[in-house]
Amino acid sequence: MKEKVISLCEKNFTIDCIKANCRVDGRRISEARKASISLGPNWGFAEVRYDRTHAVASTTVEAITPTPDRGSEGSISISVELSPTASEPAARASLFRNTGSFIETRNCIESFVRDSRSVDTEALCVLAGVKVWSVRVDVHIINDDGNCMDACMLAVMASLMHARRPDVTVTGKEVRIHAMDEREPVPLPVHHVPLSATFGLFGGGRPFDPDTVVLDPVKTEELASNGSVSFAFNSQGEVCGVYKGGGLPLHIRSFEVCSKLAATHAVGLTAILKAALADASAEHPLSTVRPMLVDAEPVAMLAKKESEREKLAAPTSTWNATPVLDTAPPDIDAMETITRARAVPKNDLIDGVFEHENEDDQNEDMKDVGPEEENKMIVEKLIRSDSESSTEGLEAAIVPKKQRKERKTRRR
Amino acid sequence: MISEDVYRKVHPKEYLKRFIDKDVRPDGRAVSTARYLRLTIGSINTAVGSALVRLGNTTVLAGVNATLIRPNNANPDKGIVEVSVELLPTASGESRNVRGEEAVVLAEFLRTLIIPHIDVSTLCVEADKLVWCLSLTVYCIDHDGNLEDSVVLAAVAALRNVRLPTVRMVDGDEGGDIENGIENTRMIDADNEAEEGNESIMAVVSSKRTESLELDNFPLTVSFQLFCEKALIDPSAEEEVVCVSRVTFIMKPTGDMRGILKEGGHILSPKLYNSCLAQSKERVKEYMKKLQAGS
Amino acid sequence: MAPPPKRGRGGGARGLEYISLDGLRVDGRLHTEVRKIRCSLGTLSRADGSAYYEQGNTRVLAAVYGPREPTGRDFEHDKAIVKCEFSTAMFASTARRRTWKGDRKSTAAAIVVQRLFEGVILLAEYPRCQIDIYVQVLQNDGGTLVAAVNAACLALINAGVAMSDYVVACSVGYVDNTFVADPNSLESGSDRPELTLAITPHSGKICSCQLVSKLADDASFESAMQYATAGAKQIFQVLEYEVKKYSLGLLDSRGMVAL
Numbered sequence: 001m002k003e004k005v006i007s008l009c010e011k012n013f014t015i016d017c018i019k020a021n022c023r024v025d026g027r028r029i030s031e032a033r034k035a036s037i038s039l040g041p042n043w044g045f046a047e048v049r050y051d052r053t054h055a056v057a058s059t060t061v062e063a064i065t066p067t068p069d070r071g072s073e074g075s076i077s078i079s080v081e082l083s084p085t086a087s088e089p090a091a092r093a094s095l096f097r098n099t100g101s102f103i104e105t106r107n108c109i110e111s112f113v114r115d116s117r118s119v120d121t122e123a124l125c126v127l128a129g130v131k132v133w134s135v136r137v138d139v140h141i142i143n144d145d146g147n148c149m150d151a152c153m154l155a156v157m158a159s160l161m162h163a164r165r166p167d168v169t170v171t172g173k174e175v176r177i178h179a180m181d182e183r184e185p186v187p188l189p190v191h192h193v194p195l196s197a198t199f200g201l202f203g204g205g206r207p208f209d210p211d212t213v214v215l216d217p218v219k220t221e222e223l224a225s226n227g228s229v230s231f232a233f234n235s236q237g238e239v240c241g242v243y244k245g246g247g248l249p250l251h252i253r254s255f256e257v258c259s260k261l262a263a264t265h266a267v268g269l270t271a272i273l274k275a276a277l278a279d280a281s282a283e284h285p286l287s288t289v290r291p292m293l294v295d296a297e298p299v300a301m302l303a304k305k306e307s308e309r310e311k312l313a314a315p316t317s318t319w320n321a322t323p324v325l326d327t328a329p330p331d332i333d334a335m336e337t338i339t340r341a342r343a344v345p346k347n348d349l350i351d352g353v354f355e356h357e358n359e360d361d362q363n364e365d366m367k368d369v370g371p372e373e374e375n376k377m378i379v380e381k382l383i384r385s386d387s388e389s390s391t392e393g394l395e396a397a398i399v400p401k402k403q404r405k406e407r408k409t410r411r412r
Numbered sequence: 413m414i415s416e417d418v419y420r421k422v423h424p425k426e427y428l429k430r431f432i433d434k435d436v437r438p439d440g441r442a443v444s445t446a447r448y449l450r451l452t453i454g455s456i457n458t459a460v461g462s463a464l465v466r467l468g469n470t471t472v473l474a475g476v477n478a479t480l481i482r483p484n485n486a487n488p489d490k491g492i493v494e495v496s497v498e499l500l501p502t503a504s505g506e507s508r509n510v511r512g513e514e515a516v517v518l519a520e521f522l523r524t525l526i527i528p529h530i531d532v533s534t535l536c537v538e539a540d541k542l543v544w545c546l547s548l549t550v551y552c553i554d555h556d557g558n559l560e561d562s563v564v565l566a567a568v569a570a571l572r573n574v575r576l577p578t579v580r581m582v583d584g585d586e587g588g589d590i591e592n593g594i595e596n597t598r599m600i601d602a603d604n605e606a607e608e609g610n611e612s613i614m615a616v617v618s619s620k621r622t623e624s625l626e627l628d629n630f631p632l633t634v635s636f637q638l639f640c641e642k643a644l645i646d647p648s649a650e651e652e653v654v655c656v657s658r659v660t661f662i663m664k665p666t667g668d669m670r671g672i673l674k675e676g677g678h679i680l681s682p683k684l685y686n687s688c689l690a691q692s693k694e695r696v697k698e699y700m701k702k703l704q705a706g707s
Numbered sequence: 708m709a710p711p712p713k714r715g716r717g718g719g720a721r722g723l724e725y726i727s728l729d730g731l732r733v734d735g736r737l738h739t740e741v742r743k744i745r746c747s748l749g750t751l752s753r754a755d756g757s758a759y760y761e762q763g764n765t766r767v768l769a770a771v772y773g774p775r776e777p778t779g780r781d782f783e784h785d786k787a788i789v790k791c792e793f794s795t796a797m798f799a800s801t802a803r804r805r806t807w808k809g810d811r812k813s814t815a816a817a818i819v820v821q822r823l824f825e826g827v828i829l830l831a832e833y834p835r836c837q838i839d840i841y842v843q844v845l846q847n848d849g850g851t852l853v854a855a856v857n858a859a860c861l862a863l864i865n866a867g868v869a870m871s872d873y874v875v876a877c878s879v880g881y882v883d884n885t886f887v888a889d890p891n892s893l894e895s896g897s898d899r900p901e902l903t904l905a906i907t908p909h910s911g912k913i914c915s916c917q918l919v920s921k922l923a924d925d926a927s928f929e930s931a932m933q934y935a936t937a938g939a940k941q942i943f944q945v946l947e948y949e950v951k952k953y954s955l956g957l958l959d960s961r962g963m964v965a966l
Binding site: 456457458459462469471473475476477496500501502503504505507547549551553554555556649 | 750751752753754757764766768769770772778792794796797798799800801839841843845846847848
Binding site for chain 3: 103104107111115116117192194226227229234238239240241242243244245246247248249250251252255256259
């Protein structure tokens, strides 16, 4: 399958936008699109939208006889399919299912989910050597507008956390599987939730050119980029997997910065995921059992004391724990929050990698707003659900420059 | 006047003929001289038996894997030997289809030659319960002609190099500890595992490999290409492309002839036949020397 | 570079201690030591470039064909395309292999190698051409992807394909609470964290990175990267020496240099 070819002027425009720290859809280079998750009527059905990228995942659990060499462990397998509706090349190539890039995505997700032991396969055993649960997650990419990797990963995790398996009674050597409506179905044993953040890489490609990394690339950016790197983190800040399959050689400092950004991103995403799960289970007609949440609940994160919240944020950087992915209506408050989030102290790690304008400006902003106010703003943003269209976003990107200057003068 | 390289590419047959008329070949050998043979035995330590054959630039690697399985119902007291040949893309850079066809032909050739000589009843540990399954895989790493001879020699050398651990059956549980270098292994037939009620078989497999395979009277082959009423022993890739008739003599280790394989092509006159036979006998002596030196 | 590891607790599935009291591993190496490397260029006669690479007991053969005419229908008008095939011999590992050549690990590894070299080879130099990289694992004792990358790099150099820099790979495992460079098959199980890193040694940039399984926290990830980079630099010295030796040999055979 030949990837969609991008015209030179589109490519140059995209790259110039990125150099000016304002992307094609108005976001900053370290800003992700807002993720929206909807958990379906059936258990284990999850739909994820990253603005226009749309992926759907469904989990099915089946009781099988285990293979002799792994008698006391269940299994988990993931398949990723590109639906013909996803993009024009996909429709043309709808006969050829497993193209190169989707094998990569599938392998990547499987490695992040399976090898980091997010689902406890030993807890999936019913009776050793006789019956185990085999979990299968099928992901379909309905629309591909860039960054299918993250959308699929979020869909997979949402689906796994929302899925239920039938309850089972074991008496001696006999296993009795109850029907879903006979007994309350049981959630899957998910230990931790790895979520990924993908960055598109841009650069000259010659050995000593500076690299630019862009979080959550759109399709045009993906086509114009020189490769990508994906990090999977869970909300405890543990790195669950890294995948950089070639492409532009990246400096180790950029790598470190990306990993910190990914860690913060994962925290925010986990919050959204848990909120969605809480909503879904509240609505589900049969649910009297709350979903099995292994770590902190979403609201708790916000209500925690300031010191604890600081611990959650990346320990060595001064990034605030603001979920950067939240593209709330582009008003001044939002731009300010994001600006503050990008606030760069005199830190060698980030210099020269992320382009940003007036450093002095941002440092000043940082000192002004106290932690309590920040809290409030964060809570407000999370409650607000709508996101504006991209054209407004673009406008907003151009507007605040003037307004920020005004604010600066006002403050002085 | 065109240069030598161009002439070689454009008129390969004439190019070769010019050499053969003078009783030499393009790589400097005489018509009846084979290339230098290098045989390395037992270099792959993850395989139970292995051999690497280098005939000039032609490189062939054979390896044998052994696993314990439940025998099939048709032959409950016989082991299984599987033979496969693969032409790697490193060998000649040809497309997968071309390589695949050549590999299938070679595999069939090898199978018909080798399998009758392996006594599969010696591979049985206990009738109806446990037998060895040997899979011989031959990889052609570099193709510079005469793959037939190299493949057969490598396969024979690898099989002679096979050393299997001793296995003895046990009843009931004997624990799963490692003691005195003998490891208890629980063997279940991996192929028929889906059926419920298959009892598991306990066997003790020693960690040292001592038993060798009995390979009586193995075959060795010597190939010739017929060209302009001369027989070129051990043809190189360039010669194989030009010449179209091959004749392969299948010999016993003692030097007697066992068979001949000739698929069409030019006529083999009695005189040429006798000279080829004499050359084959000599060549077999060289093979045996190398085989005995290696093992 | 880092202090010697704490002594192993004697853990492991079979009561095996991966790191002994003296800080030595199962095969006698230190935790920062890479296995012994032997490699040679130009081993195959028909390939445009070839290399045989051994790292401890892992043996890999790589061949490069190209730049040549595209075999399929796809080609790029302004740059070359890179195709890679990765296969493992049936007898390469002691575990029983029933899967055929197109199994998941091989395809994943092939994709990684292909993407990796797409970023390093100067593709614009060879428009409408195809470069084929074939890697064959002859013996597997852990670190096959690492060996594949290193062997492919040597083979590309042997074929004379223009690259912006060498590409050197190294992997880091985690046993008995210590990072170990270049784990062998015993030290790298399916549930152990393993980081495989490929860098361009002159600029220190990361071409490819794969972390499997989770690590305790971000700080360990950074130190794992440091271990891998240090290991890769050790390997680079060996590769560079080998290439120089081979090149001098070629020059000498043409009478251009008196050795």
